[in-house]
Amino acid sequence: MWTFKQSHVAALQKAAESFKQKTGISVKVEAITPDDAFIARVQAAAQTRTMPDVLEVHTNGDDFTFGAAGLLEDLAGKTPWTDRYLPSVAGEGTVTDVYYKQSLEKGAKTAGIKLNQRFSVPLTIGTFGIVYANKERLTAAGVTQPPKTWEDFIGVLDAVRKARPNDGGVSIGFQSPTTGMEWLMQPMAYGKLGKAGFKGLFSNQRDQNWSSPNGRSVLEAYNQVTPYWMPGTQSLTIDDADIAFAQGKSSFDIGGTFTLAFLAQNGMNADNIVTFPVPAPRGGAVPDLSLAPFALTGLSVSATSGNKDGAIKWLDHLAQSDVATQFAKDALDVPPVNMGGDPGAALGPVLGAMIGSFGSGDSAYNPGDTTYRPPSYDAAVVARALMELTPLKKADVPTAGASLTKIIDGYWAGK
Template sequence: MEHSPAFRQGRRRLLAAAPAMALLAAGCGRSAGAGRDRLTMWTFKQSHVKALDAAAAAFTAQTGTKLAIQAITPDDAFLTKVQAAARTNDLPDVIEVHANGDDLSFGGAGLLEDLAGAVGRSWLDTYLPQVRKDGAVTAAQYRDSLTEGSKTMGVKEGQRFSVPLTVGTFGIVYADRRRLASAGVTEPPATWEQFIDTLAAVHRTDPKRGGITIGVQQPSTALEWLMQPMAFGMLGKERFQALFGSDPSKGFASADGQRVLTEYGRVTPYWMPGTAAKSIDDADLSFAQGKSAFLVGGTFTLAFLAANGADPANIMTFPVPPPARAAIPGMQLSPFALTGLSVTRTSRRKDEAMAWLRFLSKPDVAADFGRAALDVPPNLLTGADREAVGPLLTTMLDSFGTGENAYNAGDTTYRPSLYDPGKVGAVLAGYTPLKSTGARQTGNHISSMIKSYWAEQ
């Protein structure tokens, strides 16, 4: 499963240390937590601390167990802290982790408790169906762990090293509500054509700040966050996946591929100047500071925007829409776990740690956490709990779906194993926003690349 480039960059740093951490874990002697008067937890997300503190206060009032929550940022500092604590046997009781990433790495290295026996059906049923397996070792993940040099070496099929804390997906468009209203737009576009018309209308009212941006410096973003959701809706699952398949006649040089590229190219006039050189953070800041009217990101983008001055009340969000005559006109997005909660193997407070994980999985607690953190909780929320997360997160929850007609950004099984989205995205960026190639040349180039990936496989 693939997350955003920013998440993958952080995860690579974490996973690179897995073999070393396995050696550290093997030497563990005394248990962490000795002499502590409270449960301890580390997170790598500063935006979660306030929400976790509020949940901790409620947990303490209910159980009497006190908590100490610490944020270590950025990701590389978090990794350094985990490594140092593993050496001194001083890991906290609970760690927030990248789901399906460092949870498996840390688990395979022997740093985390296997939760499979403790997390039963009644617990998992509180989560959205799409994320109930996240944090557990699947058959495919176990096979991958056996590969020489694997960063998840040591895991076993069926083990569970985390439970979901936040979920989400790519393909979320953020728009400045007031600027849209000034252009006569009060409702989110339901089709790609309406989206292009909305871009044009806002751009006309404010040519300097009325465009759209995305972190194209990480070229996989525009490919995976904007073009691919639109293409999935346009073509349907089978024909969309064929674009990346081993048959070149069905790839991006085909009629389907050219339809996708041509339609996607309609966004070209509305890119903000300099978009091709912007990192993900640069693009997000551009929107937060009012320098662009539209931003493409993921559900996880909201907290960053709010932390950098954007007013959530002035934000309209909607999923990347499919064209009007799409194969899947009512396309939805399939969520996956972004972060999870793990219990360290050396904790002396495992019962209290598990009680804390279970407490955070309660729908009402998860809803309050999500609202405070501006992050989508993993729970199957209904009624008052669903309303409690607030209108923006509710809109994101409404965009989630399951089944064949839901676009799953985490599913990469249809692509060749050596496929490089960054390199393919760079070719797409030459088409738009850079305008150095046309749809035909771009399709031929991408099809040739995908053919070579399959041949190497």
């Protein structure tokens, strides 16, 4: 088995030990990093017919690209265990109508995939919009409970900053500008306005978009974070921002469920972490705001594997509840398997709290839903305009709203 996630190797090796005891089949796990090197290795192996039996892949991404190239086994009808997964992710890795239509576009890397083919099953799931906080610093500032509203969140930021003026701030990887917009501002906006109101922000309707009262109210709320950004966070990469938190240079870090393992790799003690989802503003349209999970990585079987039966058994093994639970604790990553009503009991408070933030339906912010965006929407361009408001403080709320409106109107007009 090949993986591009070094943080998964030890956890997979432990799962392989129980798999061998159960089936007599040995699994050799090899990590190839970074992602570019992994892709290049797969491409080279495809040419020399030296593919591994199993690959860990980016779900609804590399699995479809590799599948389109004929490198992967079609798993449709061969994975009867998927009822163990959370319903919202049970079908991930399957070619839906949306992905099939995308494959027909000119230059698509997935050209050749067919509707309802399945090229992976979930291994890890997650979402954006998770706030990480230094537990010791929260306690020292008199904060004993995670904030339940946006206003409470701002209050917590203020309390910690007052207690620790030099390192009490928030870090995020603004070098990738979409992080601030999509990981922090958008979940808050969804909670404030609800599904219809949130989508209206990205419309060309002046009574709904960023120049409307709704748009200004969201920008004003988001701008409340401005005093609490870690100095220099506008120039940090995502990894740099996480490392700053792990090293104690910031007291809060904005990321996703996938951030936890990286923090641990960089020396952060998981017992000193409190996590909570970005909360909705008080009196918002979705007071019980939750986050919709999606598959992050999946497991695929090589089309040229000489041991397809064993490979599929390995996928089944990793979806066993006890195996998935142990993998999650060892890898500090969220499993797709349903953990029941008290995930904290099985996985501990940090992973349990993140799973507890998951939801579905209209009460859940779904970062994977981009249907409300205009054609040719460029998230980075829009997010850079938002950065003029915060953290750069070069624009006020009306100016930022007008700028966002102009950019998005241009997309709707096809310019």
